[in-house]
Amino acid sequence: MNYKKVERMSGAMRINHWVVAVSMVVAIVTGLYIGHPYYQSFIADPAATKYVMAWNRLAHFIVAIIFDVSSIVVAYLYFFSRFEKPYKKLIPSGKNISEFFAVLVNLITLNRVKKFDSSHSDSFNSVFFFVFHMMLVWMLLTGLQLYVHGLASGLSSIGAWWPAMLHLATDWTLWATGGTNMDVRISHHYTMYSIIAWVMFHIYYQIWRTIFWKEGDINIVVGGNKFIKEK
Amino acid sequence: MIEKREALAKMFSAKGSKINTNRGAEYYDSLMQTMNKRLAELEQTPAAGKVSITNVLEAEGLDRRDFMKWASAACAALMLPSNFTPLIAKAAELMNRVPVIWIELQDCAGNSEAILRSDAPTIDELILETISLEFNETLMAAAGHAAEEHLEEAMHTFKGKYLCVVEGAIPLAMDGLYGTIGAKAETFKDHLLRVAKDSAAVVAVGTCATFGGVPAASPNPTGAVGVQDIVKGKPIINIPACPANPANITGTILHYVLTGQIPELDHLNRPKFAFGYRIHDNCERRAHFDAGEFVEEWGDKGAQNNFCLYKMGCKGPMTFNNCSIVRYNSGTNWPIGAGHGCIGCSEPQFWDKYAQERPMADTHFKAPTGGVEKTVDEFGLGLLTAAGIGIGIHAIASVIAGKKEGDE
Numbered sequence: 163m164n165y166k167k168v169e170r171m172s173g174a175m176r177i178n179h180w181v182v183a184v185s186m187v188v189a190i191v192t193g194l195y196i197g198h199p200y201y202q203s204f205i206a207d208p209a210a211t212k213y214v215m216a217w218n219r220l221a222h223f224i225v226a227i228i229f230d231v232s233s234i235v236v237a238y239l240y241f242f243s244r245f246e247k248p249y250k251k252l253i254p255s256g257k258n259i260s261e262f263f264a265v266l267v268n269l270i271t272l273n274r275v276k277k278f279d280s281s282h283s284d285s286f287n288s289v290f291f292f293v294f295h296m297m298l299v300w301m302l303l304t305g306l307q308l309y310v311h312g313l314a315s316g317l318s319s320i321g322a323w324w325p326a327m328l329h330l331a332t333d334w335t336l337w338a339t340g341g342t343n344m345d346v347r348i349s350h351h352y353t354m355y356s357i358i359a360w361v362m363f364h365i366y367y368q369i370w371r372t373i374f375w376k377e378g379d380i381n382i383v384v385g386g387n388k389f390i391k392e393k
Numbered sequence: 394m395i396e397k398r399e400a401l402a403k404m405f406s407a408k409g410s411k412i413n414t415n416r417g418a419e420y421y422d423s424l425m426q427t428m429n430k431r432l433a434e435l436e437q438t439p440a441a442g443k444v445s446i447t448n449v450l451e452a453e454g455l456d457r458r459d460f461m462k463w464a465s466a467a468c469a470a471l472m473l474p475s476n477f478t479p480l481i482a483k484a485a486e487l488m489n490r491v492p493v494i495w496i497e498l499q500d501c502a503g504n505s506e507a508i509l510r511s512d513a514p515t516i517d518e519l520i521l522e523t524i525s526l527e528f529n530e531t532l533m534a535a536a537g538h539a540a541e542e543h544l545e546e547a548m549h550t551f552k553g554k555y556l557c558v559v560e561g562a563i564p565l566a567m568d569g570l571y572g573t574i575g576a577k578a579e580t581f582k583d584h585l586l587r588v589a590k591d592s593a594a595v596v597a598v599g600t601c602a603t604f605g606g607v608p609a610a611s612p613n614p615t616g617a618v619g620v621q622d623i624v625k626g627k628p629i630i631n632i633p634a635c636p637a638n639p640a641n642i643t644g645t646i647l648h649y650v651l652t653g654q655i656p657e658l659d660h661l662n663r664p665k666f667a668f669g670y671r672i673h674d675n676c677e678r679r680a681h682f683d684a685g686e687f688v689e690e691w692g693d694k695g696a697q698n699n700f701c702l703y704k705m706g707c708k709g710p711m712t713f714n715n716c717s718i719v720r721y722n723s724g725t726n727w728p729i730g731a732g733h734g735c736i737g738c739s740e741p742q743f744w745d746k747y748a749q750e751r752p753m754a755d756t757h758f759k760a761p762t763g764g765v766e767k768t769v770d771e772f773g774l775g776l777l778t779a780a781g782i783g784i785g786i787h788a789i790a791s792v793i794a795g796k797k798e799g800d801e
Contacts, residue, residue: 198754198770199704203685214685272787272795314670314713316413333660343711344737344746347753348769355773359780366784370791376798391798 165389168281170245170382178232179383185225185232186361190354192222197351223309230302236295251288261285269367273374280375281390290364297357304339304350307332311343414472421474428480428651435490435650444523446485453519460485463516470644470719471656472666484650488524491650492555494547495529496588498581499572499608499617500561504599505531507636507721515723517643524646527555541575548591556649557592558642559585559620562601562608566616585623594628594655595620598642600738603631603663610744611759621662628655631662633714635738640719641667661741663713672735673709675717678702696732706750707734714739 171179194200195218203214240248251258264278265286278284306328313325339345371379378389450460464482468475497505508518509532526532527547528540535543547555561581564571569580579587589595597620600606608617621629632641645664648656656664673679681687681701688695688705701707709717712735720727728735737747749756757766767775 194754198752199685199687202687202689212684212686216683216685218685269787272791273798274794274796276798311671311711311713312674314674340742342741342746344708344740344742344753347711348746348758351754351769352773355769355776358773359776362777362780362784366788370788374791374795374797 164392166392167387168390169387170283171386172244173386175239176383176386178235181228182232185229186357188221188225189229190358192218192225193351193354196222197347226302226305229298233295233298233302246282248283248288248291251283251285252292258285262289269370276375280377281388294357294360294364297353297360300353301350301357303332304335304346304353307335307346308343308350421477424473424652425477425480428477428484431651431653432480432483432487435487438490440489440525445489446520446523449519449523450516455516455519460516467517467640467644467647470640470666470715471648480651481647484647485520485523488520488646488650490525491646492525492527492547492551493558493646494527494544494551494555494588494592495558495560496584497530498559498561498585498602499564499615500599500601500606502531502560504560504636504642505529508639508642515639517639520643521639521646527551538576544588548588552591553593555592556594556596556646557589558596558598559589559602560598562605562615562617562619563623564608564615564617566614571615582623585620589620589624589627592627594630594649595624596630596632596642596645597621598632599637600633600635600743603633603661604741604743606633606635607744609742629662630655630658630664632667633661633663633739634716635736635743638667638714638716638719638721641715659713663739667715667719668713668739670713670715670718671710672712672714672717672729675715676709676729677717678729699732702729702732702734704752705734706736706752706756708737708740708743708747709735711747712737712740 196215199215203212261278262285265284268276268278310325310328310332313328316322316325318324335346335349336343339349368380368383371377377391378387382388446460450456461478461482464485465475465478467485468478468481471477471481473481495505508521527550528544530540533540533543563569563581563585565582569582572581573579574581574584597603601608601617602620604619605613605617605622606619608615609619619631621631630645632638632645634641641664644666645656648654648664648666656666659665659668661668673682676682678699678701681699682703686695686698686700688700688702690696691705703710707729709729716727717729720730734750736750737743740747746758754770755768757768759766
């Protein structure tokens with residue numbers, strides 16, 4: 163049986179993926195601390211030498227910015243990827259819908275039914291990732307809304323345009339979550355759990371595909387390619 | 394609900410939230426001219442009340458120097474340059490020219506009490522004694538029909554000129570019959586609408602009057618809402634907090650006396666000079682927050698060392714108010730200074746969403762799925778457990794019944 167190598171992710175895309183993965187772990191670890199400081203700093207140390215909450219917040223913001231930049235890259239790829247452009251797989255056309263369900267059926271029937279082309283990024287995959295990207299955008303908007311509360315003076319180290327822009331871009335999240343600052347926090351926290359659940363399924367599904375499809379899917383994000391049986 | 398959201402959406406898109414504390418010489422010159430003109434006009438009008446700040450201060454044993462010190466502090470609180478201090482002092486002297494009708498709805502009268510009950514009143518509080526308070530259920534000697542007549546007379550005499558100060562929420566459930574007033578059992582809603590109609594502006598004092606406050610807390614049996622949900626087509630100034638800080642009430646009325654206009658407001662109609670900054674950013678314990686030094690339980694070493702109260706549920710990071718700067722009771726102290734976290738009393742829905750005395754992550758809210766209240770973490774861990782079980786079942790099923798490619 164002959165296998166054909168199919169390229170799926172470029173080097174830059176793979177780096178982007180792992181940057182996102184590491185950022186997410188850091189964001190969760192520091193975010194949980196910000197929501198409820200779960201370890202104590204040494205009481206005997208003077209305050210200036212520990213700065214634990216401040217470091218946690220710094221790390222949280224830094225990974226958030228890395229996250230945001232990578233999201234912009236991903237948003238660009240939705241339309242200009244040299245692989246199959248993801249936005250084309252999201253349009254609810256008859257072809258895409260039938261492919262979406264064909265992949266879902268494959269998952270539910272434990273790979274006993276497999277009636278779709280598994281060489282490319284299919285509709286199910288695209289929709290699944292789209293959900294993730296929407297959650298990231300939501301985290302970005304709610305996170306920046308929480309952040310701009312601290313810029314009440316309307317000034318920032320990079321100028322007045324920054325808080326003004328943040329208000330313009332994120333104030334609607336207050337309205338969308340229920341009208342109070344607290345609702346934005348609650349939503350930001352809930353969405354973190356949704357993202358973790360998403361990641362759990364994502365990792366499981368990639369491993370499951372590798373084991374059952376026997377096409378080396380796990381290598382997409384490591385080596386950039388997978389293998390397809392030649393007919 | 395949809396209507397409320399639309400109203401909120403409108404407010405959020407109305408104006409920016411930048412607080413401009415330096416608007417340039419040109420702006421302040423023209424503002425000073427406006428104020429001088431306004432004060433000169435007010436001076437011509439007869440004093441509506443007999444009490445003036447001069448004799449009130451004298452009675453309390455305070456001299457002119459104390460008064461001028463207060464005026465410069467009030468000037469700073471209103472975010473005006475220091476050369477406005479004499480104008481502030483003059484405005485305070487002319488406070489008895491502005492008629493105020495203070496109505497009391499569904500509340501505990503805590504805002505009135507906060508102003509009246511201090512044994513060493515601040516100048517802020519004394520000034521509120523000199524305003525021409527035409528009607529106030531808590532204070533006035535008149536009762537019954539005499540009081541009703543008095544209200545009618547005041548509304549008629551000062552039509553279009555008086556400030557309508559409202560304390561307390563408005564119950565709407567059961568056609569508003571949860572709260573009625575007077576011999577004709579006028580509902581609070583009708584009472585408010587009637588008094589607000591001929592007023593120059595409406596000042597909602599305290600969180601009940603602004604956002605519904607404690608009466609509107611879940612499940613809100615009386616259907617309580619704030620003034621801004623009822624009164625339309627009038628300038629409304631919200632001065633929330635539980636109780637509202639007398640300094641902010643005075644500041645708002647001072648601003649009205651000085652300019653004849655309402656102060657600059659934020660998206661929740663709160664004066665920016667008072668609610669423009671976050672408690673957390675001006676908190677004396679902020680350094681302990683950044684250092685990760687938290688009070689872990691009441692009375693522990695951290696509490697003795699004035700550590701940050703975030704883990705005891707302090708809501709300073711989500712609350713906009715100036716009590717970390719102005720404080721209460723002549724600047725004596727404020728909740729965090731006294732060792733108790735902020736409960737977010739100046740924010741909408743504070744009783745349901747802020748005042749649980751736990752960090753947000755540990756607070757029991759209504760979960761998105763409904764049912765029993767749970768913390769965000771409990772709900773989240775439930776979600777992850779469900780995801781884990783689902784994955785586990787699929788994995789085991791795949792091992793037992795799955796088909797690998799190439800299997801025949």
